[in-house]
Amino acid sequence: MQRAPFPRPVSPTISVLLFLLLPLGPAWRVVTQRCPQACLCDNSRGRVACQHHNLTEVPDAIPELTQRLDLQGNMLKAIPPAAFQDLPHLTHLDLRHCGLELVAEGAFRGLGRLLLLNLASNRLRALPQEALGGLGSLRRLELEGNLLEELRPGAFEALGALVTLNLAHNALVYLPAMVFQGLVRTRWLQLSHNALSVLAPEALAGLPALRRLSLHHNELQALPGAALSQARGLARLELGHNPLTYVGEEDELVLPTLRELRLDHGALQALGPRAFAHCPRLHTLDLRANQLDTLPPLQGPGRLGSLRLQGNPLWCGCQARPLLQWLVRARVRSDGTCQGPRRLRGEALDTLRPSDLRCPGDGVEEGEEEELAAARPRAPPSTPQDEEGAAWPCPRACLCAAATRHSSCERRGLQAVPRGFPNDTQLLDLRQNHFASLPPAAFPGLGRLVSLHLQHCSIRELEAGALAGLGSLIYLYLSDNQLSSLSTAALEGAPRLGYLYLERNLFARVPGAALHALPSLFSLHLQDNSVGRLAPGDLAGGRALRWLYLSGNRIVHVSPGALDPVLELEKLHLDRNQLREVPTRALEGLPALSELRLAGNPLKALRDGAFRPVGHSLQQLFLNSSDLEQISAGAFSGLGPRLHSLHLQRNQLKTLPALSGLGQLQLIDLGGNPFRCDCQLLPLHRWLTGLNLEAGATCATPPSARGQKVKAAAAAFGACPGWATRKAKRTLAHRWDARIPVKVGKERGRL
DSSP states (O other): OOOOOOOOOOOHHHHHHHHHHGGGHHHHHHHHHOOOTTSEEETTTTEEEOTTSOOSSOOSOOOTTOOEEEOTTSOOOEEOTTTTTTOTTOOEEEOTTSOOOEEOTTTTTTOTTOOEEEOOSSOOOOOOTTTTTTOTTOOEEEOTTSOOOOOOTTTTTTOTTOOEEEOOSSOOOEEOTTTTTTOTTOOEEEOOSSOOOEEOTTTTTTOTTOOEEEOOSSOOOSOOHHHHTTOTTOSEEEOOSSOOOEEOGGGOOOOTTOOEEEOOSSOOOEEOTTTTTTOTTOOEEEOOSSOOSOOOOOOSOTTOOEEEOTTSOEEOSGGGHHHHHHHHHTTOEEOOBEEESGGGTTOBGGGOOGGGOOOTTSOOOTTHHHHHHHHSOOOOSSOOBOTTSOBOOOOTTSEEETTTTEEEOTTSOOSSOOOOOOTTOOEEEOOSOOOSEEOTTOSTTOTTOOEEEOTTSOOOEEOTTTTTTOTTOOEEEOOSSOOOOOOHHHHTTOTTOOEEEOOSSOOSSOOTGGGGGOTTOOEEEOTTSOOOEEOTTTTTTOTTOOEEEOTTSOOOEEOTTTTTTOTTOOEEEOOSSOOSSOOTGGGTTOTTOOEEEOTTSOOOEEOTTTTGGGTTTOOEEEOTTSOOOEEOTTTTTTOOTTOOEEEOOSSOOSOOOOOTTOTTOSEEEOTTOOEEOSGGGHHHHHHHHTOOSOOOOBEEESGGGTTSBTTTOGGGGTTSTTHHHHHHHHHHHHHHHHHSOHHHHHHHHHO
């Protein structure tokens, strides 16, 4: 009987390989065998590349364990529902240059681990509501270079982990309210190279983590301060290459953490001194390549370190002295150079001395006065032409820019509104002329006009039909005129008007009836007029109003019911008036009011429940500089967790009860009050001690505590009844807790 041969011994290397591979079983065989014919599969790193193979659909044989899939440069055209449901481990998906025209609802269902989705350089015109559903881990979304014309609220609400959203190089013209709702972790939003001319005031609401916003190369003709201020955490804002002509305090840019602002390569002709008053941390301001011949010292941004002015036609005459003195005093670096006068042309602004800047009468050189006149903007001598030499219409006294669709006739001494502007004009600047009235159909053929500037024009009347045909108008600036009334007929013809600026006119009453002609009016500015009271009916036509500015009037009384028509009001500014008490009853029926300003009124005292009607909605309350001497213990009752800032600075408060119901405050300012640090103030001291905020409250009396912070002035309250007992209890509890071993503490917790 022949014996079977003895098996050969297996080498150690083969043994190790078998040991490593056998446990993988069927999964290993799938990984090694599956790979679409048109693709390259690197299974060891979980990568599959199928670029530029004219694929018309997603391959169906991609390994299940794939983490990175590159499909760029194919001809997919559409992504159907659940196209990648068999790839649950996918983290990176590249679909650039695929000719995509449609992403179906649920297209990416099952990709719960996806971190990067690149849909750039396709032909997408819209995003369905659920197109991005199922991407709860996505951190970066690239949509650059598509044909998106609109974004619908809710399109991004499933992307709670998204950090970067790139929508640059699309065709967006408008951002609706709450369009980015759900993007609670997004830090960088790129919207550059679109055609945006309008941002809804709440377009950027719902972006609490946003730090950088790119809006350069758009069609913004007025600073959308209301919308931008929704993103209060912004550190960097890029607004260059927009046809902005003016930025002032009325644009209300409130960005407390902003450090860098770019407004370069625009059409800025003027800048208000308080344009950035609410941007206290602003460090770098880029104003290069605008049309600024001078600008005032800037008030507010106390940390400004760099002001870029290169490329502006700076005129270094005596009108630039305040700017130069401010640059030195504030230690701001500037790179601007003088365009004139001739003797200073090319000189760096920050190397000059105030005595170098001379005006007529200061010993100017011969011919310099004529040079100054010649340097100021003048009307073009002939019909303007575009880059290809084709003529387009423009009134002789004005300047019309085809590229920006912006026409300007500022400071031309005009007695009537010129005719013959380009039909596609979107911004018309007629400031500082002399129009006694605006006649019917004053702006024919301007149906695309978005922003109309008529400040400082001595206007006394808008005749019936003055705004006829302005169906696209959103911003109307009538500040600094002599208007005392407006009629419904005068405002008809501008149904989309959202912002009406009437500051510093002669209004004695709010023109409420006339507002019936403006069904979309969002913000009404009536600051610094002569309004004496608010009575029922004064706001009858303002049912869409969200923001109402009545600062600096003569209001002595707000009647109950006066605010009833403005049910959706969010901001109410009544500061710098003559109110002697909080209009509590008038605040009833305002469920959305989040900001109330009563600063600068002679209030003297606050009674119990003064703000109870708006307790569930109020977030910011301004009572500073209001001569307050007494605040009752229940004055803030009803104001709960939503109130996050309370301003009581610069009043006459010697004592103040503990504000124990306001535990969610993020800011409280009590500075500039003459607090008397005695036993009556002890409850406030205890409350402030437990509050992790700097309140600014200091002791004025007794002399031994003068200048000390109320929060830290423990010695001033040492003789108060119960102080020693309370302090002893705290000390004993601290010592007892320090002696308890960790194990005993855990056991006590279990018991």
